[in-house]
Amino acid sequence: MDLPQKEQLADELFRTQPHVFASFLVQRQLGVSLAKRDFLLEMMLVCFAAMKESGLSWPLITEDEQDRQMRRLVATVKFSDDLRGSLRDRALQQFIDTHPEKDLFAFVQSETAMWLQRAEPEESDKFVVMAALNLVACIAFVPLAA
Numbered sequence: 001m002d003l004p005q006k007e008q009l010a011d012e013l014f015r016t017q018p019h020v021f022a023s024f025l026v027q028r029q030l031g032v033s034l035a036k037r038d039f040l041l042e043m044m045l046v047c048f049a050a051m052k053e054s055g056l057s058w059p060l061i062t063e064d065e066q067d068r069q070m071r072r073l074v075a076t077v078k079f080s081d082d083l084r085g086s087l088r089d090r091a092l093q094q095f096i097d098t099h100p101e102k103d104l105f106a107f108v109q110s111e112t113a114m115w116l117q118r119a120e121p122e123e124s125d126k127f128v129v130m131a132a133l134n135l136v137a138c139i140a141f142v143p144l145a146a
Contacts, residue, residue: 001045006045009049010041012048013045016058017048017058017060017061019062019065020061022063023066023134023135024037024040024041024044024131027124027127027131030127031122031124032127032128033122033124036122036124036128037128039119039128040128040132043108043112043135044135046108050104050139051139056144057144059143061142065138066138069137070134073133073134080095099140101136101139101140104140105136108132109133112129
């Protein structure tokens with residue numbers, strides 16, 4: 001996408017999913033640099049474009065839903081941290097196998113891993129990673145209208 005297309009999509013994201021966009025805006029207050037916020041915005045735009053392309057009618061992703069998915073994500077990470085060896089591998093594989101948005105999750109996880117390898121490490125990187133993964137979780141688990 002060129003810059004005008006990104007601006008148009010970001011405006012639409014802000015209008016239709018303001019709480020999702022707010023999770024991008026808050027990154028500045030969390031000490032995330034502009035370059036790292038740009039990466040997160042790129043991931044959000046890709047996820048939003050995927051939502052639009054699905055043809056489904058997406059409900060508003062609320063702050064409560066974001067909090068619920070963040071708690072779920074943190075619990076999953078903590079659970080896997082307590083496992084060792086093959087148990088950890090099996091738990092990770094089960095998480096991936098049962099994820100409703102496998103392709104989107106794989107894309108965001110892969111892009112995030114590559115970004116972390118390129119980026120100068122900072123403590124605030126965790127906020128970017130969690131926001132990106134939480135967005136995928138919100139998309140995957142938000143209740144859709146029948």
